[in-house]
Amino acid sequence: MTAIKRLLKVRELSSLLFLIALFVIVSIINPSFASSENISACFNSSVVYMLVAVGMGFAVIVGEIDVSVGSNLGFVATVVGSMLRDGENWLLAFAVGILIGAAIGLFNGWGVSIMGVPSLIFTLGTNGILRGAMYVYSGGAWVENLPKAFKDFSSVNLVGDLTVYCCGCIILVAVIHLLLTKTRRGRYFTAVGDNPNGAVLVGISAVWTKVAAYIICGVMSALAGIIFCSRIGFITSTSGNGYEMKAVAACVLGGISLSGGVGSVVGAAIGSVIMSSISYLLVFMGFSSNYDNAITGIILIVIVVTDSLMQYRQSVRNRHERLSARTAGTVEGGASK
Amino acid sequence: MKQNASKAGGPNKLTKGLKNWNTFLVIVLVLEFVIFGAANERFLRIPLLLLSVNDFISICIISLFVTFVMITGGIDIQAGSIVGLTSIVIGVTWQDFGLPIWAAVALAVAVAALCGALSGFFIAYCRVQAMVITLGGSFLYSGIALLVSTLSSTESYQGISGFPDSFKFITSFKLFDLIPMQLVIFAVLVVIAYLLLHVSKYGRQVFLVGVNQDAAEFSGINSKLVILSTYVLSGISAAIAGIVLTSYLGTAKSDLGDTLTMNIITACVLGGTLSTGGKGSVIGTALASIIIGIMRFGMPLCFDVNTQYLDIPIGILLIVVVVGRAMVNKPRTAAILAGLKNKFTGAKA
Structure with a gap:
């Protein structure tokens, strides 16, 4: 019984259960959904979101937010896409893309962590600059005619119906999760997000941990941008728009608290699968894709409101327990006197 | 000795003046006029300048009341989607449900106020972060707008048009044959917002809630209701922006306000509003939103900047x-x- 209770407290697990419940319900309504092909498709299509959401997860776990990931993704995709189109070396293009992502992350980290600007506002500014820079770089034109081999690589299956990207992404998330939870440095992130002053008192540099989180976030978005090129095959001037909001939503769905310190990247990854599957699942349930945004919004609001109410009730109960324990102690103390 | 004192007084006054953020904003605004005017004299033609107001009036209107939200320590990123929702509600109820146009407008305002109240309720009474709820709200309300647009017989990408003249009158009328009605609406809203925030008791409560919600609660302010009310206000202001925009464009579309969010937040922050709450002013926000608007108008006109690049300077x-x-x-x-x-x-x- 206690084991079950403890398991239910693992926040990622409840989002995983939610995802499984979603799949089961859709399969009951429409039995043709229940095939490994369809479920794999849900995972395959979430790769780009997953990378962005995991990156965002870092920023959120340290208690900040990064709304420039969408345009970061778009900008990197534009640069890498046009380099590939012009026949540059693939590795060089990827390296440039990732360096750009890291530089953007460093800039955000500088502004938010070192200068102490509120993160939402600073990254909103970065978002605007990058979005504009994307237009300037591409001249407003689409980036097309990417090498066929590069595009075809996105549909190579590795395990069953899962693509190479999807498997790579899952392995990456697993590795990051282990690094975050099992290594000393990895746990700094949660510590800083949970209580920055406390972290500083025990000798962790909150400033540099946040900068590192932003750089990781930038690099993950850049990776997502490169995979975006490969999967979609063309980049418009609005590519990557709105990814930041979906990534935040994925983090919240995956049990990461926006006040920092709670949650894991696995949760973010599961949340991103939920987010990107919704439109796919709606089709199987016989709704038009017009319901997409409304249902996403409802799920998001319902989940955060329930979570918040449950947390509040828990904190009230804890306080009552502490209070009754203390009064019991004083009564005993009084009796012994 | 005396000389010294007077000398010390000089720079002191200067720094005090500079520290006053609104003065700084006025200087920036004047600089903008000087630079843009020098670069292209067409910029200074009054009718053209007044016509440009249409492009950014919704930013000005909404940011006025998002300032209220930010002063309480919240944030509102759903206002843009409420603009689209009001627009499409007006269009659909008027064209397909046959409501008289002013009833449709009133209904749209009520819907927007309800949207704001819903988000505000979750934020104030369920203690969820404002960012998350308004993020969910922006999905939800733009999704609802899309669903409402499917009720119409008109294809959603075309937009509903053919509104009666009395509705278009909102934006076609010019005071003294010069000042467009939108500016008058904006001026009236500035006055209302100023009175609400800086003169009335309600405004003091908004500030106190932003500085310290517990203290506000202990001093007998219903802080949750105050927080909720700021979201209702910002929802209503988004509705007004939606009405003005629909009337000016002559078409109702569900995605009208999609790109406004960053501009609104920029206007509030540039206007001196503290995103952690407790500080901000209506005049500052109004000035800042005009600075942003003039920039959006002047850059393409004077320096041949593509309008799609405008995100960079902002x-x-x-x-x-x-x-x-x-x-x-x-x-x-x-x-x-x-x-x-x-x-x-x-x-x-």
Whole structure:
């Protein structure tokens, strides 16, 4: 019984259960959904979101937010896409893309962590600059005619119906999760997000941990941008728009608290699968894709409101327990006197 | 001795003036006029300048009341989607449900107020972060707008048009044959917002809730209701922006306000509103939103900047302002600044 209770407290697990419940319900309504092909498709299509959401997860776990990931993704995709189109070396293009992502992350980290600007506002500014820079770089034109081999690589299956990207992404998330939870440095992130002053008192540099989180976030978005090129095959001037909001939503769905310190990247990854599957699942349930945004919004609001109410009730109960324990102690103390 | 005192008084006054953020904003605004005017004299033609108001009036209107939300320590990123929702509600109820146009408008305002109240309720009474709820709200309300648009017989990408003249009158009428009605609406809203925030008791409550919600609660303010009310206000202002935009464009579309969010937040922050709450002013926000608007108008006209590049200067403006303000507040840079000032005044003496 206690084991079950403890398991239910693992926040990622409840989002995983939610995802499984979603799949089961859709399969009951429409039995043709229940095939490994369809479920794999849900995972395959979430790769780009997953990378962005995991990156965002870092920023959120340290208690900040990064709304420039969408345009970061778009900008990197534009640069890498046009380099590939012009026949540059693939590795060089990827390296440039990732360096750009890291530089953007460093800039955000500088502004938010070192200068102490509120993160939402600073990254909103970065978002605007990058979005504009994307237009300037591409001249407003689409980036097309990417090498066929590069595009075809996105549909190579590795395990069953899962693509190479999807498997790579899952392995990456697993590795990051282990690094975050099992290594000393990895746990700094949660510590800083949970209580920055406390972290500083025990000798962790909150400033540099946040900068590192932003750089990781930038690099993950850049990776997502490169995979975006490969999967979609063309980049418009609005590519990557709105990814930041979906990534935040994925983090919240995956049990990461926006006040920092709670949650894991696995949760973010599961949340991103939920987010990107919704439109796919709606089709199987016989709704038009017009319901997409409304249902996403409802799920998001319902989940955060329930979570918040449950947390509040828990904190009230804890306080009552502490209070009754203390009064019991004083009564005993009084009796012994 | 006396001379010294008067000399010390000079720079003191100057720094005090500069510290007053609104003065700084006015200077920026004047600079914009000078630079754009010098680059292209067409910029200074009054009718053209007044016509440009249409492009950014919704930013001005909404940011006025998002300032309220930010003063309480919240944030509102759903206002843009409420603009689209009001627009499409007006269109569909008027064209397909046959409501009279003013009833449709009233209904749209009520819907927007309800949207704001719903988000505000979750934020104030369920203690969820404002960012998350308004994020969910922006999905939800734009999704609802899309669903409402499917009720119409008109294809959603075309937009519903053919509104009666009395509705178009809102934006086609010109006071003294010169000043467009939108500006009048904006001016009236500035006055209302100013009275609400800086004169009335309600405004004091908004500030106190932003500074310290517990203290506000202990001093007998229903802080949750105050927080909820700010979201209702910002929802209503988004509805007004939606009405003005629909009337000006002559078409109702569900995605009208999609790109406004960044501009609104920029206007609030540039106007001196503290995103952590407790500080902000209506005049500052109004000035800042006009600065942003003039920039959006002047850049393409005078320097041939593509309108799609406009995110760059606005993003840079936002970052420069917030970083600059953070730098001034840092003890080390403050010390350097003071040293510079001493050196400067010392050398002068």
